[in-house]
Amino acid sequence: xxxxxxxxxxxxxxxxxxxxxxxxxxxxxxxxxxxxxxxxxxxxxxxxxxxxxxxxxxxxxxxxxxxxxxxxxxxxxxxxxxxxxxxxxxxxxxxxxxxxxxxxxxxxxxxxxxxxxxxxxxxxxxxxxxxxxxxxxxxxxxxxxxxxxxxxxxxxxxxxxxxxxxxxxxxxxxxxxxxxxxxxxxxxxxxxxxxxxxxxxxxxxxxxxxxxxxxxxxxxxxxxxxxxxxxxxxxxxxxxxxxxxxxxxxxxxxxxxxxx
DNA sequence: ATGACACTATTTTAGTGA
Numbered sequence: 001x002x003x004x005x006x007x008x009x010x011x012x013x014x015x016x017x018x019x020x021x022x023x024x025x026x027x028x029x030x031x032x033x034x035x036x037x038x039x040x041x042x043x044x045x046x047x048x049x050x051x052x053x054x055x056x057x058x059x060x061x062x063x064x065x066x067x068x069x070x071x072x073x074x075x076x077x078x079x080x081x082x083x084x085x086x087x088x089x090x091x092x093x094x095x096x097x098x099x100x101x102x103x104x105x106x107x108x109x110x111x112x113x114x115x116x117x118x119x120x121x122x123x124x125x126x127x128x129x130x131x132x133x134x135x136x137x138x139x140x141x142x143x144x145x146x147x148x149x150x151x152x153x154x155x156x157x158x159x160x161x162x163x164x165x166x167x168x169x170x171x172x173x174x175x176x177x178x179x180x181x182x183x184x185x186x187x188x189x190x191x192x193x194x195x196x197x198x199x200x201x202x203x204x205x206x207x208x209x210x211x212x213x214x215x216x217x218x219x220x221x222x223x224x225x226x227x228x229x230x231x232x233x234x235x236x237x238x239x240x241x242x243x244x245x246x247x248x249x250x251x252x253x254x255x256x257x258x259x260x
Numbered sequence: 261a262t263g264a265c266a267c268t269a270t271t272t273t274a275g276t277g278a
Contacts, residue, residue, distance in 0.1 A: 009277085010267055034277090036268065061268060062276075107278060146278070165278070198278070201265035212278075244266070247278080 001071075002027040004252035005102060005142035005215055007198075010036040011064070015043055017243045021236050022050055027252055028070045029095055031102025033144045034246075035064030042066065055093050063087035065104050065143070071096045083125050086118060090126070092133075098223070098257065099135035103143035108164055116164070119146070123173035130180055137222040138257065141182060144198075144215050144248065147174045149184065152194050153213035165214065183224035185217040185253050186232065195232045198248045206237055215251050229254045 004027040008014040011032065022030075030052075035042065039058045047054050051070050057078040058064040065088060067073065075094040080103075083089070092101035103126065108119040130141060147170045151158040160166045178184065186195070196211025205211065217230065230253045237249040 013267065034267095107276085109276085109278090144278095200278070201267095203264045205264095214278080247266080 001029065001096070001098070001255045001257050002252055003100070003140060003142070003217065003255060004030045004250050005033070005144075005217055006030065006250040007033040007104065007144040007215060007246060007248035009034050009246040009248065011043070011066075012037050012041060013244075014246055015046060017236075017240065017245060019046060019050065020240065020243075021233075021250060022047075022052070022068075025233065025250070025252060029098070029100055030068040031091075031100070031142045032066045032068065033064075033102065033104035035066055036062055037064055055091060057088045057091040059088040063089055063104055065089060065091045065102055067091055067093055067095075067100060067102060069093070069095050069100075080122070080125055080129055083122050086122055089122075096257070097136075097138060099133070099139035101135075101139070101141045103141065103145070105144060105146045107146050108170075111164055111167065120169055120173060123170075123176070127173070127176045127180060130177065130182075135220075137220060139220045140217060140223055141177070141219075142217045142251075145174060146214055147171065148212050148214060149174050149187075149216075152192060153196075155196065155210045155212065165212065177218060181220055182218040183221060185219050185224060185227055186213070186230045186251065188224055189227055189230040189253075195234075197232050197251055199237060201247050215248055217251055217253050219253075223255060223257075226255045226257050227253050228256055
């Protein structure tokens with residue numbers, strides 16, 4: 001089973017690009033973030049034509065998350081309890097025995113902005129939700145976490161410590177998810193290898209290698225031990241066929257879950 | 261040092277993103 005996460009930065013603006021990627025990589029289950037579309041605006045049929053079921057939690061203008069799946073989708077859950085006012089940022093479902101959740105975690109805006117404290121509170125609620133979710137042995141929590149877990153995950157290295165995304169307060173929240181038993185599948189598989197999943201559109205950041213790793217696939221040990229490959233698909237951060245890429249690359253993993 | 265890019269919305273400028 002190939003699972004993936006991707007912040008598409010507007011599904012309506014990115015539809016043809018996303019379809020190209022699906023054709024190229026053939027993922028089975030995909031978590032999408034930053035749809036910037038209502039459920040009514042979401043082009044369901046374009047995905048159904050490629051064999052994907054769609055589960056949606058959209059809203060007008062901003063945020064929005066979705067799951068695409070070539071396998072039957074059951075028990076869809078929308079929203080993070082208690083955090084509905086912070087936008088449509090979490091969706092989960094049960095797919096072929098796997099509990100699959102994808103999240104668009106808050107940005108925080110600036111350290112002095114009220115949204116920074118709200119971001120920390122959102123992560124506290126996410127951890128509480130996950131602790132109580134009873135997701136089962138095989139579970140995935142993926143998405144755009146908007147936290148750089150460690151200096152190696154920033155192009156600036158430790159020089160970025162303390163900036164937004166790189167604060168001890170944020171890193172503690174990410175660590176709290178790992179302490180609930182989740183494994184960072186990229187880091188687990190790749191050791192200390194440096195790779196980024198997001199690059200600023202401005203200033204040639206992508207070509208200068210100035211990125212961050214903020215898009216993650218987290219999995220329970222049951223999932224982590226079945227991983228055969230993890231890739232950050234930076235080729236799809238590049239413009240292609242005249243179409244503009246998202247500022248995030250897709251991240252995908254292959255799981256050998258055949259025996260359940 | 262600034263802004264640089266690409267998206268959104270009671271759109272023609274301002275806000276958001278990371």
